[in-house]
Amino acid sequence: MEQAFAQNLMQAAQAVEQQVDDELNRLEKLTESDIEKMRNQRLETMKQEHKKRQEWLANEKLTESDIEKMRNQRLETMKQEHKKRQEWLANGHGEYEDLPSEKELFDITKKSERIVCHFYRESTMRCKIVDKHLEALARKHIEAKFVKLSVDRAPFITERLNIKTLPTIALLIDNIVKDKIIGFTDLGNHDDFSTDVLEWRLGVGGVIDYKGDLSSPPDNNERKKKITVFGKKPKTIRNGMGGDDDDDDNDAED
Numbered sequence: 001m002e003q004a005f006a007q008n009l010m011q012a013a014q015a016v017e018q019q020v021d022d023e024l025n026r027l028e029k030l031t032e033s034d035i036e037k038m039r040n041q042r043l044e045t046m047k048q049e050h051k052k053r054q055e056w057l058a059n060e061k062l063t064e065s066d067i068e069k070m071r072n073q074r075l076e077t078m079k080q081e082h083k084k085r086q087e088w089l090a091n092g093h094g095e096y097e098d099l100p101s102e103k104e105l106f107d108i109t110k111k112s113e114r115i116v117c118h119f120y121r122e123s124t125m126r127c128k129i130v131d132k133h134l135e136a137l138a139r140k141h142i143e144a145k146f147v148k149l150s151v152d153r154a155p156f157i158t159e160r161l162n163i164k165t166l167p168t169i170a171l172l173i174d175n176i177v178k179d180k181i182i183g184f185t186d187l188g189n190h191d192d193f194s195t196d197v198l199e200w201r202l203g204v205g206g207v208i209d210y211k212g213d214l215s216s217p218p219d220n221n222e223r224k225k226k227i228t229v230f231g232k233k234p235k236t237i238r239n240g241m242g243g244d245d246d247d248d249d250n251d252a253e254d
Helices: 002-029 032-060 064-090 102-109 125-140 155-160 195-204 218-223
Strands: 096-098 114-120 145-150 168-173 176-182
Touching: 096 125, 102 114, 102 145, 102 155, 114 125, 125 145, 125 195, 176 195, 195 218
Parallel strands: 096 145, 114 145
Antiparallel strands: 114 168, 168 176
8 A cells, every 4th residue: 555655645746746847848948028028918918918907906995975976977878878879870971862953962061970972963873883782871871961963963162163074073071062972082992882881981081970990991901001091091182062173174974
């Protein structure tokens, strides 16, 4: 019995000794870079643990009154968001509307802070491509009013905004034309661009609440583009609905 116990004890000691030898061998093979990496990982772990502890301590100090105040603030925010949403829906947001004349566009600017207006001509095929994408985005982004206006029914605005290429999408914020998407150049310069790319471009213009990465279009993430629109930054049209400082000289499509 004693001999068996001694043998088991010896085997256990040898196993521990082997583990120690293995660990020593592993440590001997570590480079300075490996050691530095391990040190940094441990330091980062300690930082995260400290952060969690501080958050826990902060929460522990909250009184019932503090929690109730936070709850009421959140509830008020939700009420305001719901009220704003109802106002948008009452003003026709959530739909893609074809305006009968340019007068209606002026009326809409008095009710809606953010407007996406597609200037089109029925005979221009690329305008129909834009229609398909804007119909989908109008339902998704009710924070903006999506409309279309035929250039044949809007001679005054077409001239004042210097619209020469169709399709042109004007992005209005607080009755000011902040940006324009002229043709498909900003959308990859081809007809089969995705709705996501147009959504991103509207987000760059600030006319919708875009949740993605504004620094790069979703179809071109590998290019790692900075906040430019395929080579050019979005423009602000200083004179708003009353004029345009863009001197683009492209001919309008028939």
